[in-house]
Amino acid sequence: MRFLMTALADDAKPDEKLFTEMAKFIDEMTAAGILLATGGLEPGGVRLTSAGDEITVTDGPFAEAREAVAGFALIEVRSREEAIELGRRFRAIVGDGVSVIQQVYGPQG
Amino acid sequence: MTAVRRTVDAVWKLESARIIAGLTRLVRDVGLAEEFAQDALVAALEQWPSAGVPDNPGAWLMTIAKRRAIDHIRRSQLLDRKREELARDLDEQPDREPDDVLRLMFVSCHPVLPTAARVALTLRLIGGLTAAEIGRAFLTTEARITQRIAAAKQTLAEQRVPFELPAGPELAARLSSVLEVIYLVFNEGYAASAGADLIRADLCLEALRLGRQLAELAPDEPEVHGLVALMEIQASRSAARTGPSGEPVQLHEQNRARWDQLLIRRGFTAMLRARDLGRPPGPYVLQAAIAVCHAQARTAAETDWTQIAALYGALARQLPTPVVQLNRAVAVGLAAGPQAGLDLVDSLLSDPVLQNYHLLPGVRGDLLAKLDRPAEARREFERAAELAANSAERDFLRRRAAQLPAEPIGRTLGQVAGEFLRRDDLDAQTLRSYAQTLKRLRLTLGENLPLAEVTPDRIAQTFATAWGSAAARTWNRHRSAVRSFGAFADLPDLAGTLDRRTEPSTTRPTVDLAELWARDLPLRERVLWRLLADSAAGPGSVLGLNVEDLDLAERRAWTGTTWITWRSETAPLLTELVAGRERGPVFLADRRRGPGRPPMAADVCPHTGRTRLSYERAEYLFKQATGHTLSALRPR
Known part of the structure; x- marks a missing residue:
């Protein structure tokens, strides 16, 4: 099964040590055949709102910046527990903050 | 399973390969290594529920397992000094070395083990699956898997299989054994993924993970990347390959929007890694290249069949199995036209391996339909349906047959064979x-x-x-x-080109004819048995004789299909038996037939009203007299 792990934005500035540890973690997850895709997201972005026939396009940044997703990892694991365990390892590296793990339903079912 | 147990299980599956591999390097015995690792797992199950999962659970487990290994050495029968030396040595060894897991894969897929044992051991040691999980996935019992794994460990210990990376000429053979195990696991899951059994379908993921891991550990082997590419692309179609009611959907009819583009990309990437190594392609790279061709076509019609046919040609040279040949014929049929495909398929008709393979007539039918030979195509689809084991496929083939026009073809092999087998003589x-x-x-x-x-x-x-x-x-x-x-x-030359083969001497029972003829036998029995002994005719034909069939002067009779002849000693006896009758069965039953089902007119003697002697009765009488069946009379 697949899970999307997202990390919410925080104020902390990443340092050199974090980059090294993250790179190592990503390498390991890739080598284990778990990590399918990962990436960081620009702050803000573009927001599209539809109401009735009307679609409104708004450029960021937005007020509720702390709810925004800053990065994601798409992982393929055997169980929800496995996804949670990997999430724990990720949080241990990045420090204080919030991540969300959601199962992905898609072509693979 | 409780929540903590599930967490421990998840951690274990993530870490066990590295732990067992590291321990095997230290203690040089897979069986022992797994035992120590299991001890660590038990400790985790005891401590984590109250103390919580440690920050680095892999290192925690390894520390415990290593301590057990050191205790084991300290308790051993070795001299004190030697023991201490070994224990200290082990303690100083690193927990991990980069090649540990790769070495373990080579051990668990070692050719000294039977294939089923390699599969079970690999899923156990590298995948971290329990015996119960492996048993469920392979539709067998936990006990059997446990036994299989124990036997495999024992074999590895007895054969002193080293924990080393194979090198030189040995590498290719050992690697191909590892690839075979992984692809076998994948196919087991892929075959099951159409059904409801998710545990079995999960094997695809296990195989993919094993393959991806192997690709990182042995990045210089193009066949490893080939296998990974092949599995990624095949897995990309898993949602599209079954219809709403579970029926199989063929590749060219699949909804390509349901193909998983992410896995396709991964497949392409793996393929590029294989290609970048710049070596001649092996069977997995060739199969992956074929899968890539399909994945690149946005619609079935855009498929590059010329390329695929060429790839199958190369594959058939390395892996000339009948199934590869048949796939090649399909590709050639689409690339160079149905006649070229049919010529190739026809060259496979004499392969015994394929004689019950439903896809052979299925493919032939398809090609014949394209060549506008609907009658033959229909027959091939019908034949394929007869051979298909899977009911969904059988229905599909019957539908294809029914879509083709039936033609007035007169009598068919099936009809006439049916009549032939309904004969009562x-x-x-x-x-x-x-x-x-x-x-x-x-x-x-x-x-x-x-x-x-x-x-x-x-x-x-x-x-x-x-x-x-x-x-x-x-x-x-x-x-x-x-x-x-x-x-x-009425096809007299049917067996014309078949030579009779010389049989080794048979042990058919023999009857002492001189002794038999010397007995005081009833006339009817004497004539019947002599006729059977004189001619090579079977009891059915002889009992079927009518008086009007007999040519007493020439000592022969026409049965409708063949001549029966007899010797001069038999001739007067036969004349005596016929005794002036002109028509009706030669051999008559003892009594008139009672009321009940009336016999066929041809089986009733017009002179006496008695019916024809039945085969069963004739056998019975001979058995009573000699203890043998009538076939014992047949001359050799």
Whole structure:
């Protein structure tokens, strides 16, 4: 099964040590055949709102910046527990903050 | 399972390969290593529920397991100094070395083990699956898997399989064993993924993970990347390959929007890694290249069949299995036209491996339909449906047959074979034997082949494929069945090109004829038995004789299919038995028939009203007299 792990934005500035540890973690997850895709997201972005026939396009940044997703990892694991365990390892590296793990339903079912 | 247990299980599955591999390097015995690792797992199950999962659970487990290994050495029978030295040495060894897991894969897939053991051991040691999980995935019991794994560990210890990376010429063979195990696990899951059994379908993920891991550990081996590419692309189609009610959907009819583009990309990437190594492609790279061709086509019509046919040509040179050849014929049919495909398929018709493979007539039917030969195509689809084991496929093939126009073809092989087997003048055993022969002919040539197209050549080809390597006796039995069928169907030369084979001396029981004739026998029995002993005719034909068939002067009789002859000593006895009768059965039952089902007119003697002597009664009488069956009278 697949899970999307997202990390919410925080104020902390990443340092050199974090980059090294993250790179190592990503390498390991890739080598284990778990990590399918990962990436960081620009702050803000573009927001599209539809109401009735009307679609409104708004450029960021937005007020509720702390709810925004800053990065994601798409992982393929055997169980929800496995996804949670990997999430724990990720949080241990990045420090204080919030991540969300959601199962992905898609072509693979 | 409680939540903590599930967490421990998840951690274990993530870490066990590295832990067991590291321990195997330290203690040089897979069995021991797994035991220590299991001890650590038990400790985790005891401590984590209260203390919580440690920050680095892999290192925690390894520390415990290593301590157990050191305790084990300290308790061993070695001299004190030696023991201390070993224990200290082990303690100083690193927990991990980069090649540990790769070495463990080579051990668990070692050719000294039977394939089933390699699969179980690999899923256990590298995948971290329990025996119960492996048993469920392979539709067998936990006990059997436990046993299989224990036996495998013992074999590895007895054969002193080293924990080393194979090198030189050995590497290729050992690597191909690892790839074979992974692809086997994948196919087991892929075959099951159409069904409801998710545990089995999860094997695809296990195989993918094993493959991806192997690709990182052995990045210089193009076949590893080839296998990964092949699995990624095949897995990308798993949602599209079954319809709403679980029926299989063929590649060219799949909704390509349901293909998983992420896995396709991963497949392409793996393929590029294989290609970048710049070595001649092996079987996995070639199969992956074929999968890439399909994945690149946005619609089925855009498929580059010329490229695929060329790839299958290269694959068939390395892996000349009948199934690869058949796939190649399909590709050639689409690349160079149906006639070219049909020529290739026809060259496979004599392969015994394929004689019950439903896809062979399925593919032939498809090509014949494209060549505007609907009657033959229909027959091939019908034949394929007969051979298909899976009901969804059978229905599909029947539908394809039904879409083609039926033609007036006169009498068919199936019809005439049915009539032939409904004859009432043959004994049950002969009929059973004939039915066997005809079943093969009907499956191979098709139930609806027009009788006129049942030619000696086709018969000869069927014989070569089905019974070419059978015992002479089997061959001859089928041959005589075909001769008999040919005579019945008015196709006299049917077995014309089949030579009778020399049989090794048989152990058929013999009857002492001199002793038999010396007995005081009833006239009817004496004549019947002499006729059987004089001619090679079967009891059915002789009992079927009518007075009007007899040519007493020439000592012969026409049975409708063959002549029966007899010796001069038999002639006066036969004349005596006929005793002036002009028509009706030669051999009559003792009594008139009672009320009940009226016999056929041809089986009643117009002179006496008695009916024809039945086969069963004739056998019974001979058995009473000699203890044998009538076949013992047949001259050799």
